[in-house]
């Protein structure tokens with residue numbers, strides 16, 4: 001029996017590629033540029049599976065041109081770049097990599113909080129520019145993180161991992177989530193559910209852990225930023241489009257808020273030019289999950305999902321179960 005064919009849309013780690021090659025004939029686009037939508041459609045012909053990354057745009061227009069594709073195994077937990085409804089309609093299973101990156105992403109969110117509050121990048125740049133001539137009383141005075149109030153918007157796995165870290169810093173923890181956590185989880189995390197408005201008005205740090213959806217897009221805009229305290233810091237390790245970047249630049253420049261720690265942006269890798277002019281913004285290039293261990297776990301998980309589908313098994317991290325249900329219940333003669 002010939003092996004099924006798989007497309008890997010851009011450079012991936014060699015180890016998971018080797019695992020994939022045991023089960024499939026791999027068409028590997030080994031570049032960091034990846035494929036244009038047209039090239040993606042062309043290369044997808046005859047493939048049963050596809051390994052994708054955050055930069056692959058899989059909207060309805062692209063998905064509708066795939067014929068015979070059984071599974072998109074996405075590297076990453078967020079899948080806003082894939083139209084899940086369209087994939088489901090076209091009978092394509094979609095998988096992601098939840099769980100393995102929670103602690104790593106929460107670590108970065110906490111690092112951004114500390115860096116913004118204690119002005120670490122500003123201080124580093126100050127030394128590197130050769131500006132440090134003498135010690136002075138109020139040099140690079142920052143703000144405390146410990147014992148202050150953290151507001152977590154989106155209390156899923158990553159938000160909860162951040163709350164666990166904040167407890168170690170004796171922080172008061174507020175959260176807002178569409179659905180409230182069970183009381184025993186709230187008390188274990190020592191987190192209090194509040195309205196979004198109260199969270200914004202009372203928090204010294206606001207950290208975003210929401211998926212990007214039609215509802216969350218620009219849900220942190222001018223009116224929300226104006227509700228925050230003038231000495232508060234906004235942290236975003238989720239998706240850039242949750243924040244209205246134009247409004248955020250004004251908030252930072254006009255001091256509606258004190259600072260920001262940002263790992264994600266509206267038009268990556270392009271940045272709003274105003275952000276680069278804000279010394280009170282700490283910026284990292286979408287590296288929330290980027291540690292050696294975590295990225296490898298994510299890559300192996302991605303391949304495990306693809307291989308399961310190729311072997312006719314339900315992928316462990318399936319997002320659209322109805323496709324599997326339809327597939328599994330079809331008569332054996334359907335091939």
Ligand code: 8YV
Nearest residue numbers: 053054075076077078288289
């Ligand atoms: C990934 C991410 O590294 O998991 C996510 O949703 O944003 C990052 O952790 C990125 O998606 C890579 O494709």
